[in-house]
Structures are given as structure tokens and as C-alpha cells.
Amino acid sequence: MKKFMLILLGVFLLISGAFSFPFEKDKASAAPIISPNQTADQIADAIIKTGTSLIGKATYSRTEYKSTYPYKFSCATFIDYIFKQNGADLATYNEDYMLRLGVAVPMNQIKKGDLFFFDVDKSDNNPADHIGIYLGNNKLLHMADSQQNIVISDMTAKPYYTENFVGARRVIPSYMPSTPLTTADKIVNRAYTMMGNVTISNSVNNPSTNTFTNGGLVNYIYEQNGITLGTNNVSQLASKGSYVARANLKKGDLIFFSSTAGGTTPTIAAIYAGNQKFLLTDPKKGIISRVLFVPWYDTHYVTGRRVIK
CATH class of the missing domain: 3.90.1720.10 (endopeptidase domain like (from Nostoc punctiforme))
Structure with missing residues (x-):
């Protein structure tokens, strides 16, 4: 469940001959552009369709990212990938950064397409270490772990989801x-x-x-x-x-x-x-x-x- 670790400091690329800056790993190559005539619900549906289409085709990895078959994702690179494939570039696959995107959504106002965040490891200073996308009707699509890979989970089925939940964010409208x-x-x-x-x-x-x-x-x-x-x-x-x-x-x-x-x-x-x-x-x-x-x-x-x- 732990997040795919990003090397943010100590890794540098030359942008000119005089200086450098850190980078994250490559993501999907499709140009992430949302058409002006798309609604937020249509975008959410497309993201969810892409995500569910990868069930059985992708495996969990914290150390490897692969955006072609056989796909390899962490929980956060999976979310980054399916959003970007449908025009919404989150520009990061760090759960802590994703938790600061868009706007917070109270539980009584959640809807499909919202991002759900969980903090499983309470011993570290990271506010989140797992992420999924809400499907509606208490269902969550996520890259769960190396045993389950991509699954649709009922968030009322076990205490894990209520005990570790740290917030929901609505990000799709901010990319429209x-x-x-x-x-x-x-x-x-x-x-x-x-x-x-x-x-x-x-x-x-x-x-x-x-x-x-x-x-x-x-x-x-x-x-x-x-x-x-x-x-x-x-x-x-x-x-x-x-x-x-x-x-x-x-x-x-x-x-x-x-x-x-x-x-x-x-x-x-x-x-x-x-x-x-x-x-x-x-x-x-x-x-x-x-x-x-x-x-x-x-x-x-x-x-x-x-x-x-």
C-alpha cells in the first residue's frame, strides 16, 4: 500500500549548461487535453472506464512504472495514468501532493470521479499513502496491493476504509x-x-x-x-x-x-x-x-x- 517513492531531491537534469532540477519518472505520452464541450460527469465516466478496463491487465509495483501492457502501477501511478489518458494531467503521482489538488469534499457530497485518500502507516509524517477513485454507491476503484492488483472495493465491507480514510478531493473541474x-x-x-x-x-x-x-x-x-x-x-x-x-x-x-x-x-x-x-x-x-x-x-x-x- 505504501506510495511509489519519488526521488525529488538529489536527482538532477541539466536544463541548460548552467543549472539543473529534479524530475519525476515519465508518465503516459497522450496529450492531456479536455474538450471544452465535455462535462465533469463525462470526464469522470471516461476515467473510470479506462481504470476498469485495466483490471486483470496490470500488476502492482512500488518500484516500476509501465504504461503499456503488461502494465505496472502503484496506487498513485494508476490514478495519474487513468486521469491523464482522459485529459486531466495531475502532473504528479505523489499521494501527498494529490491530496492538495482540487478542493476538499465532505462525505455527504462525494460523487463519482472524486479522489479518496487513506493513511495506513500512522508512524510516518506522510498524510496519505493510498489513493483510489470513487465510483459511487460506496465503491472505490484502486490499485490495492500486490495480491489484489486493480479492484473495485466496497468501502463499507471492512474497517480498513473508515479507519484509515483521511479525505476526499474533487479535482476534475479544476482541469476543465x-x-x-x-x-x-x-x-x-x-x-x-x-x-x-x-x-x-x-x-x-x-x-x-x-x-x-x-x-x-x-x-x-x-x-x-x-x-x-x-x-x-x-x-x-x-x-x-x-x-x-x-x-x-x-x-x-x-x-x-x-x-x-x-x-x-x-x-x-x-x-x-x-x-x-x-x-x-x-x-x-x-x-x-x-x-x-x-x-x-x-x-x-x-x-x-x-x-x-
Whole structure:
């Protein structure tokens, strides 16, 4: 039941020749974009359908993640996978971070698609170590353990669920775009559709070959959506638009990180995608998604800028 352990500190990737940052393991490759005409119930149904279709096809693993048959998931990578396959990128498979996404839901208001969290090991400081998705009628879909793998459990069947339950979170609405799409929606969607199709360089910006620097990619994506930033330089990008406090960030804002903890010089530019999620470059993977809860990003955060009027 214990969570799939993420190496968040001490593992670094070069984003340019001058600095590095920690990363999580690759997730599913499908571009996670929700259509503006989908309802929250439709998205929940699709997520649940994907999850139940994997029953008997996936096995439990705390140390290995495999998103093709034969699938291997922990309880949290399973949730991350089925959400992302249906357009909702949680951008993490750490249960503690997932517990901070979306909004808390009281038990008398729960509905299908909500995430349920449990704390089995009370001896550690982690607020959650197991997660599942609520199906309705007291049923929970989850990757249970190495004996059961993916199962549908009745939460009234045994004390385990009531004794270890620590909360429910509603996350699906926070990933839904506006209707019609806003400029911010289009910017985030553009970044997602480019996932897996860009090469990150230290110095080259060539849209014809989808080769960009960190700042160059940000500049390009905004320009493609009618926002002229006029520079590929990260420090110059950090002076564009107007300052926005971290607590007031909105989808489409630019956020910046320093290569040094507590530093004030921005060296990484990223696109804020809402619900604590952002998109940035990775020298090996192109574009990746992360959440601000990750300690490295939390301690290296510099500023936010609003450039969409």
C-alpha cells in the first residue's frame, strides 16, 4: 500500500549548461487535453472506464512504472495514468501532493470521479499513502496491493476504509477549460500538443525543426496565441507584463525559478496551467508538467508575471 517513492531531491537534469532540477519518472505520452464541450460527469465516466478496463491487465509495483501492457502501477501511478489518458494531467503521482489538488469534499457530497485518500502507516509524517477513485454507491476503484492488483472495493465491507480514510478531493473541474476556450486555455493546450515533439537546446531556436531554448519555447507558444513577448531571454521574460503573487496565479501566467534555492535571478521560465500545475522544458523529454508542491520548485520559485491582458 505504501506510495511509489519519488526521488525529488538529489536527482538532477541539466536544463541548460548552467543549472539543473529534479524530475519525476515519465508518465503516459497522450496529450492531456479536455474538450471544452465535455462535462465533469463525462470526464469522470471516461476515467473510470479506462481504470476498469485495466483490471486483470496490470500488476502492482512500488518500484516500476509501465504504461503499456503488461502494465505496472502503484496506487498513485494508476490514478495519474487513468486521469491523464482522459485529459486531466495531475502532473504528479505523489499521494501527498494529490491530496492538495482540487478542493476538499465532505462525505455527504462525494460523487463519482472524486479522489479518496487513506493513511495506513500512522508512524510516518506522510498524510496519505493510498489513493483510489470513487465510483459511487460506496465503491472505490484502486490499485490495492500486490495480491489484489486493480479492484473495485466496497468501502463499507471492512474497517480498513473508515479507519484509515483521511479525505476526499474533487479535482476534475479544476482541469476543465472555459467555453469557448480562453487565450490561457489555448496557450496551455498548445504546450501540451507539443509534448514529445520538441527538442530543447541551450542556444538554438528554430521553429521549423521544433528546436527551442527554455525561454524560446515560452516566447514561441505565446506568440502563436497572439501574445508578443519579444524575447527568448528568461531574465527579460521575467520583466514582461505585471507582477502576480504566487497565491493569485491563474492559468496562462508565466512563472520563474532560479537555479539556486532562495535565488532572485530567474533562470527557468514556465507556463502556469492552473491547480498548482505548470509546464516547462526538459533537455531530454522536451516539455514536462510538474506541481509547485515539489520541494525543489517550492524553494527555487522566484516570481510570477501576468502577460495576458
